[in-house]
Amino acid sequence: MQVTVLAGGIGAARFLRGLVSATGSTHHQPSVTVIGNTGDDIRLFGLQICPDLDSVMYTLGGGADEERGWGRANESFTVLEELRRYGAKPDWFGLGDRDIATHLVRTQALDAGYRLSSVTAGLCERWQLPVSLVPMSDDRVETHVIIDDPDSGQPAAIHFQEWWVRHRAAVAARQFVYVGSESATPAPGVIEAIAAADVIILPPSNPVVSIAPILSVPGIRAAVTQASATVVGVSPIVGGKPVRGMADACLSAIGIDTTATAVATHYGVRREGGLLDAWIIDDADAASASELVDKGLRVEVMDTIFANPGTAGKVAGAALQLARELRA
Amino acid sequence: MQVTVLAGGIGAARFLRGLVSATGSTHHQPSVTVIGNTGDDIRLFGLQICPDLDSVMYTLGGGADEERGWGRANESFTVLEELRRYGAKPDWFGLGDRDIATHLVRTQALDAGYRLSSVTAGLCERWQLPVSLVPMSDDRVETHVIIDDPDSGQPAAIHFQEWWVRHRAAVAARQFVYVGSESATPAPGVIEAIAAADVIILPPSNPVVSIAPILSVPGIRAAVTQASATVVGVSPIVGGKPVRGMADACLSAIGIDTTATAVATHYGVRREGGLLDAWIIDDADAASASELVDKGLRVEVMDTIFANPGTAGKVAGAALQLARELRA
Numbered sequence: 276m277q278v279t280v281l282a283g284g285i286g287a288a289r290f291l292r293g294l295v296s297a298t299g300s301t302h303h304q305p306s307v308t309v310i311g312n313t314g315d316d317i318r319l320f321g322l323q324i325c326p327d328l329d330s331v332m333y334t335l336g337g338g339a340d341e342e343r344g345w346g347r348a349n350e351s352f353t354v355l356e357e358l359r360r361y362g363a364k365p366d367w368f369g370l371g372d373r374d375i376a377t378h379l380v381r382t383q384a385l386d387a388g389y390r391l392s393s394v395t396a397g398l399c400e401r402w403q404l405p406v407s408l409v410p411m412s413d414d415r416v417e418t419h420v421i422i423d424d425p426d427s428g429q430p431a432a433i434h435f436q437e438w439w440v441r442h443r444a445a446v447a448a449r450q451f452v453y454v455g456s457e458s459a460t461p462a463p464g465v466i467e468a469i470a471a472a473d474v475i476i477l478p479p480s481n482p483v484v485s486i487a488p489i490l491s492v493p494g495i496r497a498a499v500t501q502a503s504a505t506v507v508g509v510s511p512i513v514g515g516k517p518v519r520g521m522a523d524a525c526l527s528a529i530g531i532d533t534t535a536t537a538v539a540t541h542y543g544v545r546r547e548g549g550l551l552d553a554w555i556i557d558d559a560d561a562a563s564a565s566e567l568v569d570k571g572l573r574v575e576v577m578d579t580i581f582a583n584p585g586t587a588g589k590v591a592g593a594a595l596q597l598a599r600e601l602r603a
Numbered sequence: 604m605q606v607t608v609l610a611g612g613i614g615a616a617r618f619l620r621g622l623v624s625a626t627g628s629t630h631h632q633p634s635v636t637v638i639g640n641t642g643d644d645i646r647l648f649g650l651q652i653c654p655d656l657d658s659v660m661y662t663l664g665g666g667a668d669e670e671r672g673w674g675r676a677n678e679s680f681t682v683l684e685e686l687r688r689y690g691a692k693p694d695w696f697g698l699g700d701r702d703i704a705t706h707l708v709r710t711q712a713l714d715a716g717y718r719l720s721s722v723t724a725g726l727c728e729r730w731q732l733p734v735s736l737v738p739m740s741d742d743r744v745e746t747h748v749i750i751d752d753p754d755s756g757q758p759a760a761i762h763f764q765e766w767w768v769r770h771r772a773a774v775a776a777r778q779f780v781y782v783g784s785e786s787a788t789p790a791p792g793v794i795e796a797i798a799a800a801d802v803i804i805l806p807p808s809n810p811v812v813s814i815a816p817i818l819s820v821p822g823i824r825a826a827v828t829q830a831s832a833t834v835v836g837v838s839p840i841v842g843g844k845p846v847r848g849m850a851d852a853c854l855s856a857i858g859i860d861t862t863a864t865a866v867a868t869h870y871g872v873r874r875e876g877g878l879l880d881a882w883i884i885d886d887a888d889a890a891s892a893s894e895l896v897d898k899g900l901r902v903e904v905m906d907t908i909f910a911n912p913g914t915a916g917k918v919a920g921a922a923l924q925l926a927r928e929l930r931a
Binding site: 320321322351353354355356357358360361362363372373375376377379380382383386398401 | 648649650679681682683684685686688689690691700701703704705707708710711714726729
């Protein structure tokens, strides 16, 4: 069974770890293709940083810091400390020493003219990644956040990372803009992986800043809605709260309630031109299942909190089983 | 007294530490201008590395590793270790984590269009450097070494760093080429500092790969030979051996004996169109003093081994005293 996943960062990465064990996908025979969000990419100190791609790469490659939830295990921050000594700005982004090596390799290759998709494949070779990891686009697409400037009171656009990391999403967002998406094209393999999939999965990633940037690249949303695959989503919202991260601050900015039902409604039902065939929600939201079934979704209720990789494997297994049943 | 020094790396840096104490030069009132060699600069992993400028900066700024003789104190090599894990090449250059921060700041500024001389001044602000440090040129000049290719037997050019660091100068050098020097111009302030100096010092730097690249930039040699200053050199050769480094391998390649006398002869006497008015040699070479005096040089014989900064101060003090006497 070929599986294609639209993925953000760490939430997706942990789901993917379960999916790899549920599918038996391997480095040499990957049955899972991950289309990674690059909207949160940022160039700092001349380094091209791709936080979501790297979260997936490090987590599936066994090099991620599990407790912190981002970056490399056994990480040090010597370079950043020295950059601060030089007065270099911005210094709010947690740039680790091991992480910097990834960015150096990537930036040098990009500056030499290689495409991000090729460079990503090269980086993943080291990690013997058990999936194919493909950026949504080789073109630059950056998620910017429209806020009210604290000084002038006027609307101002800041990079998503500045809003998320520096301001901890505590400054009210008015709108999210995926700069460059209008003229971006899907990276090689993206449309093909969607078309060839038996199952397409929307993992518990942030709908606004992880999944939406991917869908903003012309051609990707249509490929999903028209795919022959079954599309299964896993709710990133449990009991009215994000499982992790600050998705509530993002959802409220675009007028969506922080509930599993509201996110499913936002994604839409496939037979009505939306994205989803099925939706997996947590036991905590069992009461909302019937409403979603009425909307035309196949709904699965289960423990979706990935306290351990085993749970992620069970959720991934349930997604595959739903797809099998709906295709039968 | 205004002092201008043509400087290579660590040998010059240690002499400069003595010169700073002998002159009382300070960050806010620098009486010493250092014209730094940039011929050994190299771009690795997209980072612009200036080993000689940094040796001077770290040593005078109090951030150098004294035992190792290059790079930063308390250095770690996490980024390089990770680069190797990615299979990134070349991996023979000792690129430390703290050092990388310097290169990131410099490279970002250079890529934004700032000149190396401006960027160097900016970096030196952090270190409150007690001298003005100016690169010989803002243009790219790279020292390459012509060797016999071990495979083909044909002459081949490799970057100086590859010859020096990777091959430890153990591959016979046929020639040194300062690529780009013909069309380079001295950085702003270089010619002015030579013209305004009361004393110009050639510290115990490698004559072939530290001093020669500086002199290869059109205009610099003539500025020295025509300067009103007294020019004093300190021999980098003591008892027929380099004080440090592998200057013998460089000197033999251009047909110069590894002796204090041969280097002085190579630099030449100023009244015959050469560079030197005076030459400081070590006690070990006292026997050669009369021959040098016969050539028309003022010669000082003393302990020139910088086992401690105090010795460097004495040698620097002697250089200043020689200049005073010759000007009187």
